[in-house]
Amino acid sequence: IEPSSESIVRSALSQFPHGDEEWANQVEARYPLAAWIASPKETRWQRWQRVSSRLDSEWMALLDLDYLPIERISELADNAPESVKQVFSETITSILRADPDNLLRSWPAIDPTHANRGAAWLASHFIENSAWLPKEAYPDILGWAVEAWLSDPPKESLGALIGLKWLYGFENKPQEDFNIVMNRIRDVGTELAEGHHLNTWSRLYDFSFGNRDNNLDDIALFIRDLPNSWWAPFSSEFLIKIVNSSEAVDYLDAEIPWCSVILRPIGEISDAPGLSSISHKGCEPGLLPHLQSFIRKIPDTPSSYSFNHILDLINAIESAREEKTPLVGRTHKFSGWLAQPEDNWPDFTMKMMMDGDINISERLILGKSGFHAGLSEIDDSVKPLGS
Incomplete structure (x- = not known):
């Protein structure tokens, strides 16, 4: 300013x-930003059309979508920066879940394979929120919306991926049909930039089936x-890889609730769309010596939440x-019970279970x-920490 x-x-x-x-109209010519800030929400769209070329696009976030012509939403999203689209996403989701009929009319009447970024972004929200939309819209979602979304998928596309999984299940579509669309999304994802969420999912997809x-x-x-939960079936393998790397401390900066990810029943299915054939193999018994060796190599174990997860797992x-009986956990008092037979669990009250890390509470x-059984058959040569 x-x-x-x-x-x-x-x-x-x-x-x-x-x-x-009235005041905004008086100052608009000389002070477009002031006029924009002082605009009533009912007239913002008209003013944006007049002053947008003189303002940073970030100011678009002040638009109230309830007062925007429905057919202009995809056009607006096409020019909006990511930060603004994140703001709009919350509003679009609320509208779709409360009163979707009006918004459904905003589907651009264009070839979905040539949809612009805004149309692809809007289509991803239709797919993500399909459970709240009228059933009559489902054929169009599986047709137009999917095509438009995949023409230029926004970075934040996991919600659409989850919504598509739900929709295929709800419609009782053959598994073969779902596998075909997952393979297609995988192909699209591999062509996207690193860091795009569909690219990350496609890497997990390939790894899961032995292709990476x-x-x-x-x-x-x-x-x-x-x-x-998407990569939980491979969590033991991943953690072994991490703790044996020279950059282990850096990788473990992320606050991953390792107990709740690794200590899962054998056979639990991955939640990731497209990976329903992938199941958890249970905690790898060979993980323990790797963790103990890693901790012993650290002169001063960091007092951080992320390392507390590792210590709780050990x-x-x-x-x-x-x-x-397991010791009291650091991230959750009862984290250690996830490695105990369920028949041996105490009668936890809801208050007891909710007192700590939410991921462990959920389990x-x-x-x-x-x-x-493999957990109690670990080689006796493995010595507890501190021994």
């Missing part, structure tokens, strides 16, 4: 958010971009191996124990 405009902008801010149309090697760069992307596995509430 130029110094000469500061006082007028402050005046505009004092009128936000209700605005003053296990490497630290991919693991870092999985941990950063994807829900823990405690849980050691307790299962020695068939003793306790579900009654999902990660115990298996």
Whole structure:
């Protein structure tokens, strides 16, 4: 903001958010930003058409989509920066879940294979929120919306991927049809830039079916971009890879609830779309010596939440191996019980289960124990920490 405009902008801010149309009209020619800030929400769209060329596109975030012509939403999104689209996403989701009929009319009447970024972004929201849309719209979602989305998928596309999985299941579509569309999305994802969420998912997809090697760069992307439950079946393998790397401490900066990810029942299916044939193999018994060796090599174990997850996992596995009551956990008092047979669990109250890391709370509430016979058969040469 130029110094000469500061006082007028402050005046505009004092009128936000209700605005003053007459005052905004008077200052628009000389002070477009002040006029924009002071605009009532009902007239913002008209003013944006007049002053947008003189403002940074970030200011688009002040638009109220409830007062925007429906057919202009995809056009607006096509020119919006990512930060603004994130703001709009919340509003679009609320509208679709409360009163979708009007918004459904905003589907651009264009060839979906040539949809612009805005149309692809809007289509991804239709797919993501398909459970809230009328059933009559489902054929169009599976047709136009999917085509438009994949023509230029936005970076934040996991919601659409989850929505598509739900829709195929709800419509009882053949598994073969779903596999075909997953393979197509995988092909699209591999062509996208690293860091795009569909690209990260496509890497996990390829790794899951033996078409990609296990490497630290991919693991870092999985941990950063994807829900823990999607890569949980490979979590023991990933953690072994991490703790044996020279950059282990850096990789473990992420706050991953390792107990809740690794200590899962053998056979639990991955939640990732397209990976329903992939199941958890249970905690790898050979993981413990790797973790113990890693901790012993660190002169001063960091007192951080992420390392507390590692220490809780070690405690849980050691307790299962020695068939003793687990110690009180650092991230959750009862984290160690995830490695104990469910029949041995105390009668946890809801308050007890909710007192700590929410991911561990969820597993306790579900009654999902990660115990298996292999945990109590770990080689006796493995010594507990501190021994």
